[in-house]
Amino acid sequence: MNDGIDGVVRIFDTTLRDGEQAPGINLNTAEKLQIARQLAQLKVDVIEAGFPAASPGDLEAVKAIASEVKGSVVAGLARTRKGDIDAAWEAVRSAEHPRIHVFIATSDIHMEHKLKMSRQQVLDEVRNAVAYAKGFTDDVEFSAEDASRSDPAFLIQVFKVAAECGATTLNIPDTVGYAIPQEFAAFVKEIIDGVGTPPGVIWSVHCHNDLGLAVANSLAAVQSGVRQVEGTINGLGERAGNASLEEVIMALKTRKDRFGLSTNIDTTKLYSVSRLVSRLTGVAVPPNKAVVGDNAFSHEAGIHQHGILCNRATYEIMKPEDVGAPGTRLVLGKHSGHHAFRQRLEELGYSLSEEELRKAFAVFKELCDRKEVVTDGDLEALVVDEILGKTANHDYELRHFEVHVGSRGATATVTLWDGEQERYDAATGNGPINAAYSAIRRITGLSPELVSFRLQAVSEHSDALGEAVVVLKDGESTAQGRGASTDVIEASIKAYVNALNRLRHRAAQKEVVVR
Structure with missing residues (x-):
C-alpha cells in the first residue's frame, strides 16, 4: 500500500457501511464477503466493513471480513461511546491492518437537537473516545459529523484535540450534502491551515450527494490538501447517496494534468465491482451513469459514430478497457466445463469457495437444460439467488x-x-x-x-x-x-x-x- 501523502490519494470505501444504510438494502455475511474480496482486488486502501455496535449480525460480518481480507485496512465505525469502540475493536482486531473510526457531530444544530450537548461536552467526548480507541490500535480515524455546517473555529478546536489524542486520519464530512465546491474548497483549506497537518496525519473528506455535488466537492477538497476520499461504489448510501468512488478515481486518473495525483486503485476492476454491488444490493446502475453505466462507452448518433471510427479520442476521454468495461464475451452453454464456468464468474467479479462453486455449477447445468445460451445476467442471477442469497439451513x-x-x-x-x-x-x-x-x-x-x-x-x-x-x-x-x-x-x-x-x-x- 502506498501511503504517500503528497502524490497519492487514498480511497476509503464505505459501501458495506454507509452504502448498506440506503433504504431497502440488507446484505448477509456471504454477500458482504463477496464485495469485500473484490474491493481488496480493486486495491481499495480502506474498507469500512460496517458499524459493529449496530447489531450482532453486523459485528460478525465485520469480523469475518477482517479475518479474511488482506492488503486493505479494515475499519469499523463507532460513536464516541466506549461500548461502540469495544465492539469495533472486537470486530476488526484480527485484521491485517485494523482501524477504529470514531465520530461525533460538531454542528450547532446537531449538538443542540440530537446530542443535547454543549461544545465543551463534545470536546471532552472527542478527547476521551480517541484516547480510548488509541489504546487498542495505532490507526484511529476521527470524523466530525456535519462538519460542513459547523463553526470553523470550533471545528479547528475539535480536530486539534483529536490529533493530540492520537488520531491519524482527520475526516471532514459534508454529511447532508450542503456544500458547494468552491465554498467547500475554501472551508477545507481554512480547517487544514487552522489545525496544521501533524506528522503522520492524513486529511480525509466524506461527501453526500443531496445536491448532486458529492464528487465535485470531494475533488475540490483534494485540491485543498485532502489525501483520502471516502465514498461508495455506484454512489450508494443514505438519501441521495455518497460520492461515487469510480467517478472520483477516474477523474483523478483522466485529469492528472489538473490534479497531479494518483491512486493505488486497479481501475480495470471498476466495472466488475460496480456490477457485483448492483446485483447484490438490488440497486440498478442507470445506463447513463458515469464510468460504469451501460451507455458510458456507447455511441448512437451518426456524427459520433463517424468520429469514433476515425479516432476513438474524438468522443471518448477514457478507454473501456481502463475501467474493465466488457469487450468480447465468453458464451456459456450445456457443453461448457467447470473451468470456463469458474473463469467467467471471476471475470464478473465473483469469488466463490469450492463448495459454493460446486453448487453453482450444478444449478448452471440444470439451467442449461432449459436455455440455449446462458448469459452473464443469467449467471449473476443464478449465483446471487441460489448461492449468496441463502441465509441459514433452518430458513424457509x-x-x-x-x-x-x-x-x-x-x-x-x-x-x-x-x-x-x-x-x-x-x-x-x-x-x-x-x-x-x-x-x-x-x-x-x-x-x-x-x-x-x-x-x-x-x-x-x-x-x-x-x-x-x-x-x-x-x-x-x-x-x-x-x-x-x-x-x-x-x-x-x-x-x-x-x-x-x-x-x-x-x-x-x-x-x-x-x-
Whole structure:
C-alpha cells in the first residue's frame, strides 16, 4: 500500500457501511464477503466493513471480513461511546491492518437537537473516545459529523484535540450534502491551515450527494490538501447517496494534468465491482451513469459514430478497457466445463469457495437444460439467488408450487420446507403471484407489508431468466429478497421467501438501526 501523502490519494470505501444504510438494502455475511474480496482486488486502501455496535449480525460480518481480507485496512465505525469502540475493536482486531473510526457531530444544530450537548461536552467526548480507541490500535480515524455546517473555529478546536489524542486520519464530512465546491474548497483549506497537518496525519473528506455535488466537492477538497476520499461504489448510501468512488478515481486518473495525483486503485476492476454491488444490493446502475453505466462507452448518433471510427479520442476521454468495461464475451452453454464456468464468474467479479462453486455449477447445468445460451445476467442471477442469497439451513425454502388462473382470479398451492418438514397451504388472489404470497403468509403465520415488487429480465434474450426483487416491511425492519427463474412466478415466490427469511433473521438479532 502506498501511503504517500503528497502524490497519492487514498480511497476509503464505505459501501458495506454507509452504502448498506440506503433504504431497502440488507446484505448477509456471504454477500458482504463477496464485495469485500473484490474491493481488496480493486486495491481499495480502506474498507469500512460496517458499524459493529449496530447489531450482532453486523459485528460478525465485520469480523469475518477482517479475518479474511488482506492488503486493505479494515475499519469499523463507532460513536464516541466506549461500548461502540469495544465492539469495533472486537470486530476488526484480527485484521491485517485494523482501524477504529470514531465520530461525533460538531454542528450547532446537531449538538443542540440530537446530542443535547454543549461544545465543551463534545470536546471532552472527542478527547476521551480517541484516547480510548488509541489504546487498542495505532490507526484511529476521527470524523466530525456535519462538519460542513459547523463553526470553523470550533471545528479547528475539535480536530486539534483529536490529533493530540492520537488520531491519524482527520475526516471532514459534508454529511447532508450542503456544500458547494468552491465554498467547500475554501472551508477545507481554512480547517487544514487552522489545525496544521501533524506528522503522520492524513486529511480525509466524506461527501453526500443531496445536491448532486458529492464528487465535485470531494475533488475540490483534494485540491485543498485532502489525501483520502471516502465514498461508495455506484454512489450508494443514505438519501441521495455518497460520492461515487469510480467517478472520483477516474477523474483523478483522466485529469492528472489538473490534479497531479494518483491512486493505488486497479481501475480495470471498476466495472466488475460496480456490477457485483448492483446485483447484490438490488440497486440498478442507470445506463447513463458515469464510468460504469451501460451507455458510458456507447455511441448512437451518426456524427459520433463517424468520429469514433476515425479516432476513438474524438468522443471518448477514457478507454473501456481502463475501467474493465466488457469487450468480447465468453458464451456459456450445456457443453461448457467447470473451468470456463469458474473463469467467467471471476471475470464478473465473483469469488466463490469450492463448495459454493460446486453448487453453482450444478444449478448452471440444470439451467442449461432449459436455455440455449446462458448469459452473464443469467449467471449473476443464478449465483446471487441460489448461492449468496441463502441465509441459514433452518430458513424457509420453496419446494413446490402450483397455480391455476381464470377470469375470476387465481388459486395457488405452495409447499415450503421449514428446516424440519414440508408445510403447504393454498390461497386465492387476484392473480397468481398475489395468491402465492397469500398462501405463504398462511403457511408461515407472518404478514409483512409488501413495500415494493420489481420483475425484470436479466438479458435481452426471449428465454432469459426473470429476476424478482421484493422489499418487505415488518414494524421498523425492512428486508429485500431476490429470486430468479425462467418462470417469473417461481422467481417472484423465491424473492418473497428470501425477503421473509431475512426479516426473520433481523428479528432474531434484535437489530438496532443507528442513523
